[in-house]
Amino acid sequence: MSGVLVFGELTDGHLSGTTAELIALGKQLGESVAVALFGGNMAGAADEAAAYGADRVHLVEDPLLVDGQKDAIIAAFDSLCREVSPDIVLIGKTPLGLDVGPRLAFRLHAGLAQDCVSLEMRDGKLVATRSVYGGNALATVGFPEQGPRIAIVRGKVYEPLAPDASQTAEIVKFEPKLDSSVIKAKTVQVVKRESQGVRLDDADVVVSGGRGLGGPDPFAQLQELASLLKGAVGASRAACDAGWLDHSYQVGLTGKTVTPNLYIAVGISGASQHMAGCSGAKNIVAINKDENANIFKEARYGVVGDWKGVLSSFIETVRELTKS
Amino acid sequence: MTSSGAQLKILVCVKQVIDPETPLSAFKIDPGTKRVAPAAGVPPVVNGFDENAVEAALRLKDSVGAEVTVLSMSDSFAMDVMKKPLSMGADALVLAQDSQFRDLDPFASAYVLAAAIRKLDGFDLILCGRQASDWDNAQVPTGIAEMLGLPLVTVAQKLDLASGGIVVERALPDGYEVVEAPLPALVTVSNELGEPRYPTLRGIMAAGKKTPTTFSASDLEVDPARLAPRMHLLDLAVPPRDSKCEFISGENEADTGRQLALRLREAKLI
Ligand SMILES: Cc1cc2nc3c(=O)[nH]c(=O)nc-3n(C[C@H](O)[C@H](O)[C@H](O)COP(=O)(O)OP(=O)(O)OC[C@H]3O[C@@H](n4cnc5c(N)ncnc54)[C@H](O)[C@@H]3O)c2cc1C
Numbered sequence: 001m002s003g004v005l006v007f008g009e010l011t012d013g014h015l016s017g018t019t020a021e022l023i024a025l026g027k028q029l030g031e032s033v034a035v036a037l038f039g040g041n042m043a044g045a046a047d048e049a050a051a052y053g054a055d056r057v058h059l060v061e062d063p064l065l066v067d068g069q070k071d072a073i074i075a076a077f078d079s080l081c082r083e084v085s086p087d088i089v090l091i092g093k094t095p096l097g098l099d100v101g102p103r104l105a106f107r108l109h110a111g112l113a114q115d116c117v118s119l120e121m122r123d124g125k126l127v128a129t130r131s132v133y134g135g136n137a138l139a140t141v142g143f144p145e146q147g148p149r150i151a152i153v154r155g156k157v158y159e160p161l162a163p164d165a166s167q168t169a170e171i172v173k174f175e176p177k178l179d180s181s182v183i184k185a186k187t188v189q190v191v192k193r194e195s196q197g198v199r200l201d202d203a204d205v206v207v208s209g210g211r212g213l214g215g216p217d218p219f220a221q222l223q224e225l226a227s228l229l230k231g232a233v234g235a236s237r238a239a240c241d242a243g244w245l246d247h248s249y250q251v252g253l254t255g256k257t258v259t260p261n262l263y264i265a266v267g268i269s270g271a272s273q274h275m276a277g278c279s280g281a282k283n284i285v286a287i288n289k290d291e292n293a294n295i296f297k298e299a300r301y302g303v304v305g306d307w308k309g310v311l312s313s314f315i316e317t318v319r320e321l322t323k324s
Numbered sequence: 325m326t327s328s329g330a331q332l333k334i335l336v337c338v339k340q341v342i343d344p345e346t347p348l349s350a351f352k353i354d355p356g357t358k359r360v361a362p363a364a365g366v367p368p369v370v371n372g373f374d375e376n377a378v379e380a381a382l383r384l385k386d387s388v389g390a391e392v393t394v395l396s397m398s399d400s401f402a403m404d405v406m407k408k409p410l411s412m413g414a415d416a417l418v419l420a421q422d423s424q425f426r427d428l429d430p431f432a433s434a435y436v437l438a439a440a441i442r443k444l445d446g447f448d449l450i451l452c453g454r455q456a457s458d459w460d461n462a463q464v465p466t467g468i469a470e471m472l473g474l475p476l477v478t479v480a481q482k483l484d485l486a487s488g489g490i491v492v493e494r495a496l497p498d499g500y501e502v503v504e505a506p507l508p509a510l511v512t513v514s515n516e517l518g519e520p521r522y523p524t525l526r527g528i529m530a531a532g533k534k535t536p537t538t539f540s541a542s543d544l545e546v547d548p549a550r551l552a553p554r555m556h557l558l559d560l561a562v563p564p565r566d567s568k569c570e571f572i573s574g575e576n577e578a579d580t581g582r583q584l585a586l587r588l589r590e591a592k593l594i
Pocket residue numbers: 134209210211212213235236237238239250251252253254255256266267268269270271272273274277287288289290293305306307308344372456457
C-alpha cells in the first residue's frame with residue numbers, strides 16, 4: 001500500500017474524536033486512508049472508522065495487545081508500518097500518540113513533525129506547519145525521502161467528516177506475533193480524576209483563571225460563573241503549579257486544548273504556551289489589570305482592570321440575564 | 325545495573341535554551357538564518373522541564389542516596405547557566421561540546437547524547453525533561469532510550485524506587501497511570517513533579533569549584549554523517565496576530581463588569 005495510515009485510538013470503546021479528525025485530514029492528503037486499530041473486539045470501532053471516511057481498517061490483533069500496554073502497541077504499529085509501507089502516518093497529539101510517534105520515527109529512521117497545526121501537499125510533497133517555541137513561532141518543515149512521513153497533529157484543528165453509516169471499509173486483519181520481551185515498561189494502574197459537571201475538553205464555555213487570582217479561593221467565583229453559563233473551569237499552568245487547582249484543569253501547550261465558543265480568561269497574561277491551548281476559541285474575553293498583557297492581543301473583548309472589582313457585578317449581571 | 329548496596333547512579337540530560345519567558349515583543353527571528361535571535365539582555369536558561377528532572381534526581385539522592393551526573397550537549401555553553409544543576413546539588417557535570425554540535429535536530433542530538441552516555445557508562449537511571457521549550461520536540465529522550473535499548477516512561481510526576489526497578493506516576497490529562505520498569509531505565513519528567521529547588525549558597529560555592537568533564541565529537545567517535553538534519557526547515561516565522569480587541573469600560577469597576585455582561589449578551593455569547 002501507499003497512502004495515509006492513521007494511528008487509531010478509542011475513547012470509551014468508540015473511535016476517538018481525534019482519530020476521526022485524522023481521517024478527515026488524511027482524505028485531504030492522500031488517495032486512500034487506512035486506520036489501524038489495536039486489541040480485540042474492534043468491529044464497532046471499525047464501522048465507525050468507515051463511517052468517518054476510512055477506506056481500509058487494519059485490525060491489529062495479538063494476545064499481548066489485549067490489556068493495552070503501550071510498548072506492545074508501539075511494537076505492533078512498527079510491525080504494521082513495515083508491512084504496509086505507508087507514505088504518511090498521522091498520529092494524534094494525545095498521551096499515547098506523543099509516545100508512539102517519536103518511537104516509531106527512531107525505529108523506522110523516518111522524519112517526524114511534532115505538534116502540527118497544518119499539513120498540506122506542495123508539488124506532491126508533504127509540508128507541515130508546526131508550533132515551536134511554545135507557539136511564539138511557526139516552523140514550516142519538509143520531510144526526508146526515506147521512510148514514512150510521520151506527523152503528530154494537534155487536536156481540534158481539523159474537523160471530522162460527517163459520519164455516514166452506509167459507508168464501508170475494507171477490513172484487513174494483521175497479526176504482529178509479538179514477543180513478550182517487547183514490553184519493557186508496564187502500566188499497572190490507571191487513576192482517573194472524575195470531573196464533575198461539564199467536561200473541560202468539550203465545554204462550549206470555559207472560564208479560566210491564572211496567577212492573577214492570587215490564590216485558590218477566587219476559583220469558587222469562576223466555578224459559579226461557569227455553572228451559570230453551563231461551562232467548565234480551566235486554569236493557566238501557573239495556577240496549577242501553585243497548587244490552587246489540579247493539573248487536569250490546565251489549558252495550554254502541555255495541558256488541554258479547548259475550542260469553546262466563549263473563553264473567559266481572568267488574571268491570565270496570555271503567554272504563548274497558554275494560548276496554544278485556547279487560541280481555537282471563537283471568542284476570547286480577558287479581564288486583566290495590565291493593559292499591555294498579551295492576552296488582549298488575542299481577545300475579542302477586554303476589560304483592563306482588577307478582577308476583584310469587576311467580577312462580582314459581571315457574575316450578577318450574567319445571573320440576571322440567564323435567569324429566564 | 326546496581327547490585328544491592330551500591331550507590332544509585334543517575335544521569336540527567338539538560339539543555340540550555342532561550343528563556344521561554346522572553347517578552348513577546350523581544351522575540352525575533354532572523355529570516356536569513358531561520359533562527360531565533362536571542363533577545364539582548366535576556367540570558368539563556370536551563371530548560372524548565374530539565375530542572376524538574378534535576379529535582380527528581382535530587383529527591384532520590386535525598387531519600388535513598390544517589391550520585392547525580394548532569395550531561396548537556398551543544399556547540400557553546402553559558403557556564404553560569406550550566407552550573408545551576410550543580411548548585412542545586414548535582415555531583416558532576418559533563419559537557420559534550422563541539423562546533424559540529426550546533427543546532428542539532430532531535431535525531432542527531434539523541435545520537436550524540438547516547439554516545440556520551442555509553443562512554444560514561446554505568447547509570448541506573450537516566451532522567452530528561454519531557455520536552456525542551458525551544459523546539460518542543462519531545463523526541464530526544466525517546467531516541468536515547470531507543471538507541472540504548474532502555475525502557476522508557478514519559479511525563480513523570482513522581483518517581484520511586486522499588487526492588488530492582490522504578491515505579492513512576494505518569495501524568496495524564498485526567499489523572500495519572502502507574503508504570504513499572506526495571507533499571508536501567510529512562511524517565512522523562514514533567515512540571516507536575518513540583519517546583520525545582522533553589523540553589524543554596526553552599527551549593528553555589530561547591531559548583532564554582534567543580535570543573536566539567538568535556539567530550540568533543542572525536543572523543544565520542546561521532547560519525548559526522550549522522551549529524552545532518554533529517555527534516556528540512558523551509559520557514560520559521562512569528563504567527564501574525566491581528567489584535568481586534570474591543571475594550572469595555574464603565575463608570576467604575578462594578579459598572580464595567582455589568583457593561584461587559586451586557587455586551588456579551590448583545591453579541592449573543594451568553
Ligand atoms: C515548555 C512550556 C510549556 C508550558 N505549558 C503551559 C501550558 O500548557 N499552559 C499554561 O497556561 N502555561 C504553560 N506554560 C507557562 C507559560 O509560559 C506561563 O508562564 C503561564 O501561562 C503564566 O500563567 P499566568 O498567565 O496565570 O501567570 P502570569 O504570566 O504571571 O500572569 C498573571 C496575569 O494576571 C494579571 N493580574 C494580576 N493581578 C490581577 C488582578 N488583581 N486583576 C486582574 N489581573 C491581574 C497580571 O497583569 C498578569 O497578566 C508553559 C511554559 C513552558 C516553558
